Amino acid sequence: MASLAAQQTAAAIYYSVMGKDATSDAYDYFGQQLEGGSKTLDELTESLLASPEASARFASKSLEQIITQVYTSVHGAAPTASQLSELITGTTTTSSVIAKIVDGLLHYAGTDATTLAQQSAFETTINGSLYPATKSAATEGSADVQALYHSLGRTQVQEGINYWGEVLANGSKSFNEVANAFVNATAALKGLSNSDFVNFIFQNTYNRAATSSELDQYVNSLSNASSRGDVLVDVITSIRSNVAAGDTSAQTSFNAATKVYQQGTLPALNFQEQAASVYLAVPGRGIDAEALNHWSKELAAGKSFSSLNASLLKSGEFQKKGAQLTGDEFIQHVFSAVHGVAATAAQLATYASLSSKEAITSAIIQDLRNSTATDNATVSQQHAFEADIGASLLYNTSATLSATAGGGNATGTVNTGTSHTLSNAETAVLQSAVLNANSANAVNLKFADNLQNLTINGTSAATVSLSDNGVNQGVDITVNNGNVILNAGSGSDTVNVTSSANIASGTGKFNLGAGNDSLLWSGNAASGAANSVGSGISANGGEGVDTISANFITKNVAITGSLLRTATITSNASQFSNFEKIDLAGYIGKATVSGGTSTAANHTFDFGVLTGNASTESSTTVTTTNQAATSNIGSQGFVLSGLADAVKVINAAGGNAAQLEITGNATAASDLSIAFRQNATDHFNINFNAESTSDVNAGSLALSSSSSALMGTALATVNIASGGTGDFDNILALTGSNSQVRTLNISGDHALDLNLGSGFSNVRTIDASSNTGGLNLDTSHGGTGDGLIVQLLNALPLGAVTTGLLAPVLTALGLNGYQLKITGTGAADNFDIAANTSVTGGAGANNYELKSSTSSAGVTINDFDSAKDTIVDGLSGLKISNDASGSAVADYGTRSADVLDGILGTLLGGVVNSAAGLLGGILGLGSSNALTSKVGIASVAFDGTHSNSYVIIDNNNNGTLDRNDSVIYLTDQNHQSLLDSLHYAPEVSVNGVADTAVTDLAVA
Missing domain, CATH: 1.10.3130 (serine acetyltransferase, domain 1)
Known part of the structure; x- marks a missing residue:
């Protein structure tokens, strides 16, 4: 036999296509096909549609008419125009649409009241075929027939109930006559004496032997022409009447055994x-x-x-x-x-x-x-078995619940349509629930190992306990109740406290237990004011690395005195414990300053209130500052789960607290700045760790740091780990001003879109070699010198001597300094870079977009691969690649490195007025007509195959290498290979879409 789940689905498809109930043989046959995999839901629907009966039912009807007819029979109402359009748009077959309609309603697990009502009605219809019961014609006599089965100890057979019930209902035989028929057909009665027969009937009916008087009465009756059927009817009539106290249990059992079930209904x-x-x-x-x-x-x-x-x-x-x-x-x-x-x-x-x-x-x-065992192993086995029971009975996975008087499992109408306390099996299959905390009772949801979403409404201080046996992976909990006592589960739960919860005066307690949990709140501060958190509110993150919204932490500064003023800083941080991270998303709070002139700024969070280093945020001079008690909150730094609306952190600390985890899409509008205490840290870690199906944008992040002149600690390194779960890019803009940061290290397995603002003017190294996802880098600045001329000179055989001889010239031309050195990933990278930058792209097919690259301040590409890499020069607007549809680059020849060493002396004897003049002299392109093409390649050869090459673009088309021309330095190349592969063409952008082929712009 197929399972109930497969049978129900098969019966539902049959009903939707054939317009009638399936027989037990039909729904089991088709259910086995679904369960065994020989047919998909779509294929079963298609085969039923091909039957003669279905073909006749839908003959001459359009797709829209067929779908409307089926939808109406399934949902109980016709689809709207938009619903119908959505169903049939892009469809390939009628069967797929019908299968979608049935599956979508039958297995709907949402909370929409209309859809749930339609689902319940549809299930009731299908249950009529799954659970056949007494025919309407036999209803009047069926209870009597069931009584005969019960009192004779026989198993009830529905066909027998229907047949004999109809016989009794239409009056063709009396109850006594039918009882005689039953007696004569019961093998166990053959050969029994009258007294044994009476005791047999009493044992089945009253669960006891007949008393002496009862035995005498019925044996005498049998001796005086009464039939055994007559005695059987008398015994049945007697238990239906008033019985002695000792027989009430038997009467209850009898009533249960003779209950008449309507079609589609089942017992408790x-x-x-x-x-x-x-x-x-x-x-x-x-x-x-x-x-x-x-x-x-x-x-x-x-x-x-x-x-x-x-x-x-x-x-x-x-x-x-x-x-x-x-x-x-x-x-x-x-x-x-x-x-x-x-x-x-x-x-x-x-x-x-x-x-x-x-x-x-x-x-x-x-x-x-x-079992009442409490060990996790036994409890998990118990919950799992209950969940298996619930799943096999097709219990709903979503429900609206309320607290049960006296506590225990929640109350709801789910699965029965009437209010009842949920069984453990019903609780165990729940994936989504809405709980109305309507009384201060305990609500046990510990069996709900599969719970994923929970909403808690109401105002009562109900104690809600979730699965804590280590099985649940985490629940998304929405709390609209400021008084609830929540004992969260052992998974990584996310608790979102909404504006409906009265946090200002509530008594809610949030015990989050094991797991990496989050307690989030959007705050209640009025514009320009501070958040208000009642003294009765408390939370414990429990085990794991837990996060709390910054909105929960308040700061108060009270300035007292006149000549000698004292500032006393207090906080409610003691109401919260074991939260290692602070979420800055949606922070709207500020400090409350009294007794002095406040400078507290909106959306400003003072981390120092947790470490004993808070600011008074007042322009009033104070003599003594009393700090709030320290707290372990935020010991592992900050989290950004969403938009930070101009949020500022002051007095940030170092160590493990010097880090920010990005767990959600903050969007490009997010604006977060973090200001550190002086000498706080030498590094800051940014970790992308979101789960998403679209790009995760951390918005803009400013880092402000300072260090003392003597033995100071500078924030020199920023480490960015670009990770997460899903296929998406991570996006970050480093903004603001920080001259201390020198190194950016990028790791992780997700692509990172990084914009490095002009305020990070002293960054000298960007290393993404540990990242495998790819880097899209946009830098607003490069280095200060040591560019493409100096690098060539250093590469010559007598490099040290050469640069020493030319040192006065290099200094005079402003060519000394440092390079911004960039290392890309092993994936395809895009570099939008400024002058005085040296980049090693890595193994991927890389795109180099150069803001500016000239002879005095150029860009060096150390591993350019002409077979796959592309250069886009910003000054000329040209794209240089292996695309043969463009124009070939010109050959400006090669010079031997050894020969070049010998002729550099002549440059010292001449007058070199510009970097372009020096480079022209080095490459032999110093004459006024040396540039014979728009783009050409000049190289310095170090051996037969190895050369360092310059791509030269004559921007002003004057044939002379001058300061206006683009020059790009490519190291470790083969001159001839570049000539054979590189071509150039205009980089065209239409409506913001780059790389549009010129031929695509032609108009007729």
Whole structure:
């Protein structure tokens, strides 16, 4: 048999296509196809559409008409024009649209009330075919027929209930006559004496033997021409009447056994869960509709759990799938299926002492389901088995809940349509929940290992406890209640406290437990004011590396006195503990200063309030400053999870606190500045660690640092780790002014788009060799000298001598200084760079966009590969690459390095007025007509294949190498290879889109 999940889907598709209920044979057959993978949902729909019945049903109808008809039957309402358009736009087949409609509603897990109501109605319709019950014509007599089955100890058969119920309903036979038919057809009664018969009936009906008077009464009746059917009816009538106190339990069981179920309905969930648990424990599968319908009703009618196991263990399927095993093998089979792990020797021994297989099966299941163990292993096994039960019964994974009077599992109408306390299995499958904390009771959601999203509403101080056994990976929790007591789970939870939560006067407590958790709040500060956090609010991050929003931390400065003023700084930081990082996203707070003239600026967070180094943020002179108590909050620095609206941090510290983690897209509008205490740190780490499907932009970041003249510590190095989960680029702009930073190190496996502002004027090294994702770099400045002429001179055989001889000339021409040295990644990089920059691009296909590169201040590319790399020269607007559609570069010849050493003396004897003149002399291009092409290559050869080459672009088209011309230095090249491969063409941009081919711009 297929599982209930596959059967339900098959029945739903059948109904949507055929317009009627599927038979049990049909939905099981098609369900097995889906479950076994022989047909996809689309393929099953297509095959049903091809049937003669469906073909006739949809004959001569357009796609829009067919989809509208199916949608209406599934949703109970016709689609809107936009919904219909969305469904059929781009579709390839009618079957795929129908499959999408059915699957989308049947497995909807959202919270939209309209969709949920439509889903419930559709499930009710499908349940009519999954769980057939008494026919309407037989309803009137079915309870009597079920009573006969019960009192005779026979298993109820729906076909029999329908047949005999209809016989009784239409009056063709009396109740006594039908009872006689049942008695005569019951093999267990043959050969029984009258007294044994009476006791047999009483045992099944009253769960006891007949009393002496009862026995005498009915035996005498049988002796006086009454039939056994008459006696059976009398006994049934008697238990339906007022009974003695000792028989009320039997009467309750009788009433349950004779309850008439309407089509599509099932007994209470606890009976369904018991039946489902046995199927998971022995054959190891989800229960099917027929078994669920039959066995849950048997349990509801009074059949014991052990008896259910005994009945099922004898069945053919169970015998083939584990029930045939004996001894420890049988125990191990059941235990492993229930617990998910093998039994220990001690556990095997415990269960081996039981008397039967049904006792063993019952005990293993009930021991785990009823376990009160607290160790993580057992608790996780218990939760997992409950989740398996819930999943096999198709319990909803989303629910709207409320606190239960007296505490415990939450209350809701999910899965039943009526208010009830959720079972552990119902709780265990929850993935999304809305909890209305409507009373100050405990709400146990610890079984919800699969919970991903939770919203907490209300105003009551409910205590909400989540899964803490180490299984849940984390819950996104939205808190609209400022009084809730939240015991979060052991995963990495994110708690977002909204503006609906009254944090100013609330008493909420947030205990986040294990995991790397976040407690976020957008603040409640009015424009230009400070945040207000009630003294009753508290939070503990627990184990792990936890983050708290800066909005929770307040700062107050009270200035007292007249001539000798004292500033007392206080904070509410003691209300929060074990938060290693501070999230600056959305920070809107500021300090509150009283008793003096405040200079506190909006959106300014003073990290010094946590370290005993806070500023008074007042222009009033004070003699003594009393700092707030120190705190371990923020010991590992800052987080940026979203937009920082002109947020400023002052008095930032060093050590592990000198770092910023980017966990979300702050967007280009984000503006964050961090000012460090003097001598605080020699480095700052920026770590991108977001999970995203689109680019993550950290916006602009300014770093302000200073150091003392004597034994000072300068912030010299910024380390950027460009990581995260997903396929996207990380984006960052370093802005503001910082002359201390000299080195940028870039690592990680994601591409980084980095804009280095002009304020970082002293950066000398950008090293991205440890990054594997790629670098898109835009620098506003380069170095100060030691450019393409000096580098060539140093590369000559007598380089040291040469530069020494030419030192006065180089100094006079302003060519000394330092280079900005850039090392790219192994991936494709894009460098938008300024003059006096030396770049090693790395192994990828790189694009070099040069803001300016001339003979006096040029760009050096150390590993240019003419087969894949591209140069875009900003001064000329030309693109130089191996694209043969452009014009070939000219050959300006080569000079031997050895020969060049010998002729440099002549340059000293002449008058060199410019860097261009010096370079022209070196390359033999000093004459007025030396440049015979727009672009050419001149090289200095060091051996037969190795040369350093200059790409020269005659920007002013005067044929002379002068200060206006672009010069680009390429080291470690082959002169002829460059000539063979390089071509140039205008770099054209149309509507901001670069690299448009010239031919694409032609107009007819």
